[in-house]
Amino acid sequence: MEYLIKSAVTATEITPSSGPAAELFSVGEKSPIAALAPSLALRAQAGSRGAPDEGAVRAATIVAEIADDIIAREILLDRAMGPNRRKKSSEKLRRGRRPSEGLAFIARDLTGAVVGTVRLWDVRLGEDGPAALLLGPLAVEPGMKSGGIGSALMRHAIAEAARLGHGAIVLVGDAPYYGRFGFSADRTGSLAMPGPYERHRLLALELKNGALDGAKGTIKAAGRKIKAPALGFVA
Numbered sequence: 001m002e003y004l005i006k007s008a009v010t011a012t013e014i015t016p017s018s019g020p021a022a023e024l025f026s027v028g029e030k031s032p033i034a035a036l037a038p039s040l041a042l043r044a045q046a047g048s049r050g051a052p053d054e055g056a057v058r059a060a061t062i063v064a065e066i067a068d069d070i071i072a073r074e075i076l077l078d079r080a081m082g083p084n085r086r087k088k089s090s091e092k093l094r095r096g097r098r099p100s101e102g103l104a105f106i107a108r109d110l111t112g113a114v115v116g117t118v119r120l121w122d123v124r125l126g127e128d129g130p131a132a133l134l135l136g137p138l139a140v141e142p143g144m145k146s147g148g149i150g151s152a153l154m155r156h157a158i159a160e161a162a163r164l165g166h167g168a169i170v171l172v173g174d175a176p177y178y179g180r181f182g183f184s185a186d187r188t189g190s191l192a193m194p195g196p197y198e199r200h201r202l203l204a205l206e207l208k209n210g211a212l213d214g215a216k217g218t219i220k221a222a223g224r225k226i227k228a229p230a231l232g233f234v235a
């Protein structure tokens with residue numbers, strides 16, 4: 001689904017159109033597509049927490065990540081989450097793997113800069129349990145927080161995961177934030193992460209009814225492995 005801004009200044013004039021799976025949103029104030037994304041208001045200037053400046057209204061687009069985005073995404077993650085981000089137990093499920101096909105997204109601002117990121121990863125819920133997705137990391141450029149980018153990334157990621165036929169998404173995160181997208185710890189009591197984590201922060205969302213039925217055990221990585229570059233010597 002794509003949303004086009006009619007005017008860069010009049011942030012409320014947003015109309016849906018068909019097209020590639022991208023979501024362009026403006027912004028500065030609540031938009032009429034609030035039912036899909038209730039808080040799409042970006043601050044007019046990065047770092048500003050004040051009212052948007054009409055001359056500087058920004059927009060961001062949610063698009064599929066491409067290889068050229070990787071360095072900017074990693075820099076953004078370091079800035080947003082700090083150096084300990086690589087020690088999280090979720091990282092054990094991601095290391096050496098590729099994200100689930102078609103499920104790596106970034107938010108790009110009007111200049112093309114990467115201002116948000118989210119990816120989903122193939123996992124298995126327990127040894128021979130059902131397939132699911134692990135979501136994360138989700139991060140937004142620190143100076144642009146609370147403008148709706150995180151919510152737009154989440155809604156887009158969930159919608160695409162459902163469209164691609166996945167049954168459930170799990171993540172480790174704050175229920176007060178992820179609860180607004182339907183995640184809860186109600187169905188994760190018999191699941192465990194492969195490393196230290198806070199049990200109440202292991203959350204799940206069913207995309208298909210019953211996808212979490214009977215899910216138990218330690219969550220396993222099931223994603224496509226990154227192929228090591230072939231090493232060769234030129235004679």
Ligand SMILES: CC(C)(COP(=O)(O)OP(=O)(O)OC[C@H]1O[C@@H](n2cnc3c(N)ncnc32)[C@H](O)[C@@H]1OP(=O)(O)O)[C@@H](O)C(=O)NCCC(=O)NCCS
Binds near residue numbers: 080147149
């Ligand atoms: C979490 C994060 C991705 C949210 O992105 P965002 O663009 O700021 O989010 P949105 O604008 O969609 O939503 C903002 C709202 O979420 C709330 N919120 C943000 N993080 C929250 C958290 N951890 N717990 C509860 N509420 C949270 C904000 O207070 C704000 O509330 P409001 O709508 O009532 O004003 C962003 O804050 C971020 O990058 N944080 C650092 C990295 C991180 O912690 N990632 C999540 C790992 S679990």
